Amino acid sequence: MSTVVIQVGQCGNQLGLEWWRHIASDPGQSRDRCPFSSRDGKLAAVFIDSEPKVLQGAKQFLKNKVLDSSIVLAQGGRGSNWAYGYNGHWHEESNGLLHRAIEAVRRAAERTDYYGGVMLLHSLSGGTGSGLGSRLCEEIRDTFPAGHILTVSVAPHQSGESPLQNYNSLLSLASLHRSADGLLLFHNDKALTFAQTLERVPRSTESLSPVMPTVGSLTVMNTHIASCMAGLLLPVESLTPTSLGSEPWELIRSVCPIPAAKLLHTTQAYSSVRTQWDRLATSSLQSVPQLSSTGKPYSSRAVLAVARGNNDNSFRLSNVLEKLRKGHRCVSWNPFPIDHWADTNNRLGDSPSSRLLTVCSNHSSVSSLLDHVVQRSKEMLRVKAYLHWYQRYGVEELDFELALETCSAIIQEYGCQ
Template sequence: MSAVVLHVGQCGNQLGLEWWRLLTNTSNHRKKRCPFSSRSGDLAAVCVDTEPKVLRGASEFVKTGEFRASNIIEGKGGRGGNWAYGYHGGPGEGENGVLQRTMEAVRQEAERQDYYGGAILLHSLSGGTGSGLGSRLCEQIREEFPVGHILTVSVVPHQSGESPLQHYNTALSLAALHRSADGTLLFHNDHALSYCAGRPGRSSSRPQGSLSAMNTQLASHLAGLLLPVQSLTTHSGRSLGMEPWELIRSVCPFPSAKLLNTAQASSRQRSHWDSLVNGTLQNLPQLSPAGKPYSSRAVLAVARGDQDNTFGTSDVLQRLRHGHRCVHWNPFPVDHWTDPLNELDVSASSRLLTVCSNHSSVSGLLGRVVQRAGEMLDARAYLHWYQRYGAETEELQQALNTLSDIIQEYDSQ
C-alpha cells in the first residue's frame, strides 16, 4: 500500500527473508491491508546482492507468488567488503549494472502501490554491498522520490571485528545515511548475539547464538514496531499504524539526530507491564565513559496483548520517561501504541513490549568508529583499496567530521 522494502547485501537479505517469514506467518489475515504488499497482494520486496548465494533463499517466495522474480537482482562477483566498490560499482558497469537494475525494480514496485510513502532499507554497515551499494541506493531513492520517507534497518558489526575495513565502511555508511535517510534503526550484532546466547532457544533447529536465531530476534523487534496496531485506527477503519513512517514522526523530532535504539521484552503470562518495562531498560546504557548521564529525545512504546487496556492507564509511561531520562525540552517525549493481540504469540495471555528511543548512548558507537577509523586514516591503512574505486582520503575525513558533528548534537541535549 505504501512501503517498498529493499534488502541489500548478504546481511540485509538474510534479515529480510526472516522478516517476511515472520510477517507471513503472523499476519495472513491482514495481508491485503498490509503496508508491505502491492495492490495485487504481492509482497513489496526488492532483493539485491552482488553474489547469488543468499538470494537463493528468496526462491521460496518466488515459487509461492509472493515475490516477483524481476525483483531479485543478482550481480556478478562480490564487492570485497569495500564500501567504495559497493558505492561506485566496478569498472564497465553501465545501464545493466546492479544499481540501475535495482532502481528500475524500485520504480516499478512504487508504481504498484496505492501510493508511494517511502522505502525501508535493510542492510549491514560493514559489508561492501550492504554498506556501499546500500548508501548509494539510499541517495538515489531520495533523489528520485524526494517527498517519500526512507527508514533504514542498519546492522552494526561486532566490535571484535568482522573485517579490517569495517570501521571505514561503518563511518562512510552512517555519514551517507545521515544525508539521505529520515530515520535509522540500529541493531548491534553483539547485542543480538548476547541476547540469543543467554536465552533458551524457541526451536531446536535454531541453536542459541546462531546466525538464524539472531535474525529471528531482530525480525521480532521489527515486527513489534511495524506491524499494524489497533490504537491508531481511525473511525473510517484506516489504520495509521500501518504506515512505518509514523515511527519516524514519533521518535525523530529533529533531522539532525535520527539514530534509533530498540529494546524488547515479552511474557507468555499476563505479566504486569511494569516488569516488561524493566526488561526493556535492563541493558539501556545510563552513563557515558566520562560519567555523563545519557538521555532520550523521544521514546515510542508499542504494547501488544493489551486486552484489558491497562498499558496507557498505568504508570509505565512515567517509568519509561524516567528510565530514559527524557529531555526537558520535549513536553511529550513518550508516545505509545497498543493492540489487544500479540501477533507474534497468539496465546491468550501473551504480552510483548517493544521500545524505540532516540537515545544519546549512540554517541558511544559513533565515538568508537571515529577513533578507530581515524587511527587507520592517520596511518594511511588500506587507503589504496578505496582509492582504486574512486573514494579519496577527503571523503573518509568528511565522513568522520559528519559523525563528530552528530556526536556533538547528541551530547548537547
C-alpha cells in the same frame, strides 16, 4: 499506505527473510490490508545482492510471493569495500547492479496502492550492504523526494569482522544521515549476547523475545532483530482505523524530533501470560545503557512504546510511560517526549494472553558506536591504511574527512542535553 522493503547484501537478505516469515505467520496480515504488499498481493519488496547464494537458498520461500523483476543479482561480490559497492565498476555504468536496483525499486513503488516510502535492511560493514545501500538511499531520496526512508542498519562486531569495517561504517553512517529520515540501529555484539543468553536459559513465561529459535546464534540474532521490527512496524489498532500502513512513518515522527539526531535504539520484552505492563517495562529497561565510558548519563530525545496484547486497556492505566520516561532519562526540552501505540491482540505471541512491549528511543548511547568508528578510522587514516582500496573506486581522503566531520557532528549533537 504501502512500504517497499529493500534488502541489500547478505545481512540485509538474511534479516529480510526472517522479517517476511513474521509477515507470513501473522493471520491478521491478509492480502487486502497488509501494508507491505502490492496491489497484486505480491510482497512489496526488492531483493538485491552481488552474490546469489543467500537468495538461491530462499527460492522455495519466495516462490509465488515476488516477481522476478524484484530480485536483482550479480555474479561477484563487492570485496567488503564501501567504495566498490557505492560506485560500482566502470564497465557497469549502463546495466550495472545500481541501475537495475533503482529500476526494481521504481517498479515496486508503482505497484503499491499508495507509496509511503522505503525500509532498507542492510549491514554497515559489508561492501554491498554498506556501499550500495548508501547509494540507493541517496538515489531514492532524489527520485522520490516526498517519500520517507527508514533504514534497519546492523553494525559489525567491534572485535572485528573485516579490516575495512570501520571505514565502511563511517562512510555509511555519514551518507545515511544525509539521506534517511531515521536509522533503526542494531549491534551484532548486543544481538550475539542476546542469542547466547537465550541458548543458556530455558524458555519461561517472561523473556526478551516472543520467538526463541535454538538453531545457531546467527539465526537467533536475525530473528530477534526481525521481532523488534515487527513489534514496532506491524499495524496497530491505535493507528490503523485512519491510516493503515503509516507505522514506519509515524515512528519517525514520534522519535526523531530534530533532523540532526535520528539514530534509534530498540528494546523488547515479552510474556506468554498476562503479565503486568510495569514488569515488562522493567525488563525492557535492563538492556538500555545508562552511563558512558566517562560516567556521563545517557539521555533520550524521544521514546515510543508499542504495547501488543492490551485487551483489557491496562497499558494506558498503568505507570509504564512514566517509568520509561525516567528510565530513558528523557530530555527536558521536549514537551512530549513519550508516545505510545497499543493493540488488543499480540499476533507475534504464542498464546492469546501473551503480551509484547517494544520500545524505540532516540538514545544518546548511539554515540559510543560512532565514537568507536571515528577513533578507529582516524588511526587508520593517519597511516593511510587501505586507502588505495578505496581510491581504486573513486573515494579519496577528502571523502573520509567529510564523513568524519558528519559523524563527529552527530556525536556532538548527542552529547548535548
